[in-house]
Amino acid sequence: MLGGEGKMDSKYYATWEEYLAEHPELDGKPAQAIAPKIQKYEDAMFVFIMDLLL
Amino acid sequence: MTDAVAMTNERNQIFRDLFSGKTPKRVPISNPATQDFAIQYAGLDLAECQWNLTKLEPVYDKFCQDFYTDTYPGGSIRIPSHYQILGSTPIVMSSSGFMQHPEVVGLLAEEYDEFIASPYDCIIEKVLPRLFTEMNGAPGKVAMALAKAMRAHSDDMASLGTIRAKMNAKYGYATMMGALTEAPFDFLADFLRSFKGISGDVRRYPDKVLAACEAVLPLMIKKGTLPNPAMLGYTFIPLHMAPYLRDKDFATLYWPTFKKLVETMVSMGQNVQLFVENDWMRYLDYLYELPENTILRFEYGDAKLVKEKLGKKHIISGFYPITLLQTGTKQQCVDKAKELMDILAPGGKYWFQTDKSVINFESKGPVAENMRAVLEYVHENGAY
Numbered sequence: 001m002l003g004g005e006g007k008m009d010s011k012y013y014a015t016w017e018e019y020l021a022e023h024p025e026l027d028g029k030p031a032q033a034i035a036p037k038i039q040k041y042e043d044a045m046f047v048f049i050m051d052l053l054l
Numbered sequence: 055m056t057d058a059v060a061m062t063n064e065r066n067q068i069f070r071d072l073f074s075g076k077t078p079k080r081v082p083i084s085n086p087a088t089q090d091f092a093i094q095y096a097g098l099d100l101a102e103c104q105w106n107l108t109k110l111e112p113v114y115d116k117f118c119q120d121f122y123t124d125t126y127p128g129g130s131i132r133i134p135s136h137y138q139i140l141g142s143t144p145i146v147m148s149s150s151g152f153m154q155h156p157e158v159v160g161l162l163a164e165e166y167d168e169f170i171a172s173p174y175d176c177i178i179e180k181v182l183p184r185l186f187t188e189m190n191g192a193p194g195k196v197a198m199a200l201a202k203a204m205r206a207h208s209d210d211m212a213s214l215g216t217i218r219a220k221m222n223a224k225y226g227y228a229t230m231m232g233a234l235t236e237a238p239f240d241f242l243a244d245f246l247r248s249f250k251g252i253s254g255d256v257r258r259y260p261d262k263v264l265a266a267c268e269a270v271l272p273l274m275i276k277k278g279t280l281p282n283p284a285m286l287g288y289t290f291i292p293l294h295m296a297p298y299l300r301d302k303d304f305a306t307l308y309w310p311t312f313k314k315l316v317e318t319m320v321s322m323g324q325n326v327q328l329f330v331e332n333d334w335m336r337y338l339d340y341l342y343e344l345p346e347n348t349i350l351r352f353e354y355g356d357a358k359l360v361k362e363k364l365g366k367k368h369i370i371s372g373f374y375p376i377t378l379l380q381t382g383t384k385q386q387c388v389d390k391a392k393e394l395m396d397i398l399a400p401g402g403k404y405w406f407q408t409d410k411s412v413i414n415f416e417s418k419g420p421v422a423e424n425m426r427a428v429l430e431y432v433h434e435n436g437a438y
Contacts, residue, residue, distance in 0.1 A: 008272055010174035048204055049177065050277045051131065052186070053245040054234055
């Protein structure tokens with residue numbers, strides 16, 4: 001998969017779309033406000049974890 | 055407009071010109087000394103200051119006042135609190151207060167297939183519990199440790215960010231963003247398989263090493279991505295293992311995923327700065343293949359040869375030997391800066407940085423005075 005375009009494929013990281021699919025309670029809620037916040041902390045945890053190994 | 059704002063604008067333009075391949079107004083300069091040096095230079099205790107970051111504002115103020123630089127100096131990616139909370143073994147504070155990286159093995163050779171199948175899952179489930187004692191145990195204990203560590207790290211970064219903003223506002227530094235990542239092979243070596251482990255793996259399991267590099271590449275790309283690629287800044291990639299590899303192992307195991315990493319960063323509109331550690335002179339033809347205006351900060355090697363082979367395509371930096379600041383006279387240190395500027399500055403595409411960071415300060419030693427003289431010399435004589 002030399003290319004880097006592939007998604008991370010991990011049970012410990014979810015895109016907003018993957019998260020939303022697992023959380024039907026968010027249907028009808030303001031996704032434009034929720035999505036960036038959920039994604040921000042998903043990414044913050046990723047960066048924190050990876051920084052432990054750099 | 056205040057003087058500091060005007061200086062920031064001027065410095066930002068210098069770096070925009072540099073990164074886009076135009077000849078800037080003058081040679082840009084970065085102070086090579088780290089936060090460790092700054093704390094010692096201020097006469098404070100290194101360990102205490104890294105635990106109590108409120109002490110750092112006057113430290114940075116003095117550091118910024120006394121040494122010329124166009125970019126915010128110091129900085130540290132390794133603040134002790136969250137490492138302590140997590141029970142870190144790969145990053146530990148020494149008795150003298152320096153954060154050090156002992157040789158560790160986070161991934162066993164027999165775990166390659168698991169890593170290749172899902173690198174991030176393997177990192178969470180196997181590597182972190184092995185390297186961080188508080189991430190090994192009951193789920194509740196691990197969750198609490200991780201929450202405390204994240205909060206500590208967030209608080210520390212906020213403290214350092216506040217100081218940085220104040221210094222930028224006062225001293226008018228270029229406002230550059232940075233991201234950090236690694237070549238996939240180096241990531242695999244540094245904390246996962248270790249120097250010794252990966253050196254054996256390239257002979258015993260080259261196919262698995264290659265597959266692991268390919269599997270972890272998306273993580274390295276994601277880690278190196280700036281919040282907004284249009285920002286003034288760069289992705290910093292320190293390069294470690296290539297000089298220790300045979301040419302054929304470099305060509306097949308190291309280079310393909312590393313090149314793809316750099317190309318992907320650049321295709322997203324980001325600048326890339328490579329810290330070309332140790333001696334890469336046998337790999338110059340490879341480095342030429344990287345996207346135009348890749349920033350190459352060299353540790354060792356032949357500056358003339360690098361300028362000749364790479365200087366028209368890439369941005370060259372480094373080479374200034376910090377050991378000279380310890381062993382040379384002020385005149386010898388300035389003469390070395392002049393020698394390197396004469397070689398590397400013509401035509402632009404040159405950023406004055408040293409061959410490595412200056413971390414240790416001795417109050418009776420010559421390093422501070424020599425470094426100040428060199429930085430002032432480059433500033434006063436770097437106009438194009």
